[in-house]
Amino acid sequence: MPSTTRNASLRKPSRPIAAAFVAAVLLLPLRNALAEQAAATALTVSMMTPAQRNWPETVPASGWLKPWQEAIIASETSGLRITDVLVDVGSVVTKGQTLVRLSQESVLADLRKQEAAIETAKANLSKAKANADRARQLRPSGALSDEKIVEYLADEQTATASLASEQAALDSEKIKLAQTTITAVDDGIITSRSADLGAVVSAGTELFRMVRQQRIEWQAEVSARYLSRISEGLNVKISGADDHDIEGRVRLVGPSVSTDTSRAIVYVTLPADVRPRSGLYVTGNIELQTSPALTVPETAIVFRDGISYVFTAGEGQRVQRVRVETGRRNNGEVEIVSGIDRSSKVVTSGGAFLSDNDLVKIAEKN
Numbered sequence: 001m002p003s004t005t006r007n008a009s010l011r012k013p014s015r016p017i018a019a020a021f022v023a024a025v026l027l028l029p030l031r032n033a034l035a036e037q038a039a040a041t042a043l044t045v046s047m048m049t050p051a052q053r054n055w056p057e058t059v060p061a062s063g064w065l066k067p068w069q070e071a072i073i074a075s076e077t078s079g080l081r082i083t084d085v086l087v088d089v090g091s092v093v094t095k096g097q098t099l100v101r102l103s104q105e106s107v108l109a110d111l112r113k114q115e116a117a118i119e120t121a122k123a124n125l126s127k128a129k130a131n132a133d134r135a136r137q138l139r140p141s142g143a144l145s146d147e148k149i150v151e152y153l154a155d156e157q158t159a160t161a162s163l164a165s166e167q168a169a170l171d172s173e174k175i176k177l178a179q180t181t182i183t184a185v186d187d188g189i190i191t192s193r194s195a196d197l198g199a200v201v202s203a204g205t206e207l208f209r210m211v212r213q214q215r216i217e218w219q220a221e222v223s224a225r226y227l228s229r230i231s232e233g234l235n236v237k238i239s240g241a242d243d244h245d246i247e248g249r250v251r252l253v254g255p256s257v258s259t260d261t262s263r264a265i266v267y268v269t270l271p272a273d274v275r276p277r278s279g280l281y282v283t284g285n286i287e288l289q290t291s292p293a294l295t296v297p298e299t300a301i302v303f304r305d306g307i308s309y310v311f312t313a314g315e316g317q318r319v320q321r322v323r324v325e326t327g328r329r330n331n332g333e334v335e336i337v338s339g340i341d342r343s344s345k346v347v348t349s350g351g352a353f354l355s356d357n358d359l360v361k362i363a364e365k366n
Contacts (some may be wrong), residue, residue, distance in 0.1 A: 002019060002092075009014050014221045023266075027126060027308075029031070038134045042317070042358075042359040042360050042361045043350055043353055043354060043358070043360050043361065044058065044350075044360070044361040044362075044363050045311075045319075045347045045348075045349065045350045045351075045354075045360045045361070045362060045363065046347070046348045046349055046350075046363045047313055047344055047345045047346060047347055047348065047362055048296075048297075048345070048348050049310075049342065049343065049344065049346070050295060050296050050336060050340065050341075050342055050344065050346060051294075051295050051296075051312070051333070051341065052292060052293075052294060052295075053290055053292070053293045053294075053295050053330075053333070053335075054101050054290050054291070055289075055290065055291065055292075055293040055295075055328055055330055055335065056235075056287040056288060056289065056290045057283035057287070057288040057289055057290075057291055057328075058237075058286065058287055058288065058328060059222055059226045059229070059285060059286040059288060060222075060282040060283070060284075060285055061220035061221060061222045061283070061284055061285065061286055062220065062221060062281065062282070062284070063218060063219045063220040063221045063265070063282070064219055064279065064280070064281055064282075065216050065217070065218055065219075065276055065277070065278050065279065065280045065281075065282060065295045065310060066216070066217060066219050066278055066279075067083065067191070067211040067212070067213065067215070067216060067217075067278055068211070068213070068216065068217045068269075069213035069215070070191075070209055070210070070211060070213040071185050071186055071209070071210045071211075071212050072187055072203055072206055072207040072208075072209055073099060073182060073184065073185060073207050073209070073210065074204055074206045074207060075102070075179075075182065075201040075202065075204065075205045075207060076179045076203060077102070077123070077179045077180070077201075077203060078167070078201065078202040078203040079106075079201075079202070080102040080103050080106070080107070080180060080200065080201060081102065081103045081198060081199070081200050081201075082100055082101070082102060082103075082195055082196065082197055082198060082199050082200075082201065083101050083102060083103050083197075084100065084101035084197075085100055085193075085195050085196070085197050086097075086098055086100065086101075086191075087190055088190065088193060089100050089191065089192060089193050090176065090189065090190060091189070091190045091221075092188075092189050092214070093184040093187070093188060093210065094184065094187050095183075095184055095185065095186050095187050096183050096184060097183060097184045098181055098182070098183055099182050099184055099195075099207070099208060100181075100182040100185060100195050100207055100208075101180065101181055101182075101202065102179075102180040102181075102182070102252055103180070104177065104180045107173065107176050107177045107180060108177065110173050110176070110312075111170070111173040111174065111177060113168040114166065114169050114170045114173045115170060116213055117166045117169070117170075118163065118166045118167060118170055120166075121159070121162045121163040121165075121166045122163060124162065124163075124164070125156075125159035125160055125163050125284070127159070128152070128156040128158070128159035128160075129156050129159070131155060131156070132152045132153050132155065132156035134152070135148065135149040135152040135153060136149075136153075137150070137349065138265075153291045165303070177181055182207060183293065184210065186210075186213065187213050187214075188210040188211050188212045188213055188214055189210060189211050189353040190208050190209070190210050191209050191210060191211055191278070192208065192209040193207070193208055194206050194207055194208070195207040195208065200213075206305040211278065214275055215269075215270070215272070216217045216270055216275060216276055216277075216278050217251065217267055217268055217269055217270060218236070218238055218248060218260075218267075218268040218270065218282065218284065219266075219268075220236070220265070220266045220267075220268055220284065220286070221261070221263045221264070221265060221266075222264060222266055222286065223261060223262065223263055224257045224262050224263060224264055226286075227253065227257075227264055229288055230250060230266060230286060230288075231250065231253070231254055232249075232250050232251065232252065232253070233249055234249065234250045234286055234287060234288065235247065235248075235249060235286075235287045236248040236249060236250060236268045236284055236285070236286050236287065237285050237287065238268070238270075238282055238283075238284035239282055239284055240276060240282065246270060246271075246274055246276070246284075247271065247286075248268040248269055248270045248271070248301065249268065249269050250266055250267070250268055250286065250362055251267045251268060251269040251271075252267040253266055253267075254266065254267070266286065268284075268286075284304050293327070293328060293335040294335065294336045294340075294341075294342060295330075295333040295334060295335050295336065296310065296333065296334060296336055296346050296348070297332060297333055297334075297348050297349075298329070298332050298333065298334050299348055299349045300346050300347060300348045300349070300351060300353055301324075301326065301333075301334055301351075302321075302354075304352040307323060308323070308324050308325070308326050309321050309322060309323055309324065309351075310322055310336075310339070310340060310346050310347065310351065311346070311347040311354050312340060312344045312345060312346055312347070312357060313344075313345040313347075313362075314357070315362070316359075317359055317360055318355060318357050318358060318359055318360070319347060319354055319356070319357070319358055319360055320341050321354075321355070322340055322344075323339055324336050324338065324339030324340060325337040325338045325339060347360070
């Protein structure tokens with residue numbers, strides 16, 4: 001009996017072990033199925049290591065596109081009526097091209113009157129000169145008094161001066177006649193028009209305004225702290241209104257800083273063949289010296305609650321969400337200032353659908 005009892009007691013512990021073994025065997029397919037299901041639902045992602053680039057440091061700026069130089073075309077004479085207006089806003093004109101004609105009738109009449117006055121002055125001078133020559137011949141003989149001789153010589157000088165004065169007046173009338181035809185002072189494009197047919201103009205009346213040579217420049221406002229590093233000739237990239245970047249160069253750095261905004265104006269020359277509309281407010285960057293940049297594609301950056309993140313490769317094909325600080329951007333890439341290093345493997349797309357510690361499939365590179 002004791003031996004039978006002892007053998008029975010030895011057999012009792014084997015039942016739990018056997019049950020656990022059976023349970024493990026039965027649960028193994030279930031675990032495999034769950035693992036296979038998790039693997040099947042894992043997002044397939046592409047990964048890459050950050051690239052090392054040499055990018056120029058940039059200064060952000062914003063400002064207005066304005067004419068390089070504006071020309072005001074005005075009347076130089078007064079009291080004349082506009083008889084012809086030959087151009088309008090938007091017309092491209094060349095230097096010397098006729099823009100407006102003024103009435104010439106009164107000017108031509110004054111011109112003919114002045115020509116007649118010159119003929120009279122010439123006749124008076126001829127008479128005075130003859131008397132003066134006779135007085136010079138008779139002076140030695142004493143036939144004329146000294147008083148009369150002086151009078152004849154003075155008449156000659158007066159007649160000479162009178163003819164010169166009338167000739168100057170004729171030149172003035174010719175200038176006034178030329179001023180009845182108003183021409184473009186330079187090549188350019190008309191941006192405003194005040195000339196109306198039939199209007200009587202006065203001297204200095206603005207008739208047109210034009211952009212010289214159709215040149216538009218960017219007047220960019222930059223923070224005063226960057227001024228010491230900005231100089232003439234630096235490259236500038238401007239974000240155009242049609243989503244096309246415009247390349248320019250710094251022409252001039254403004255000599256003063258606004259006391260209200262602590263910003264200065266940097267004048268940027270645009271290429272001659274680029275003619276955007278003036279009056280647009282655009283943004284851009286002024287390129288300074290070149291420096292290294294650790295970059296990832298823009299698609300790798302995930303924004304959540306205003307913070308930038310990337311997903312990096314973790315253990316067991318899982319990803320980790322890492323907060324990063326971004327910097328410059330160029331050609332679809334973003335500079336990573338902090339958060340990861342060059343050895344990190346970063347998810348390049350699909351990060352918006354991931355969470356921290358998610359299981360992923362890594363796509364094979366072709």
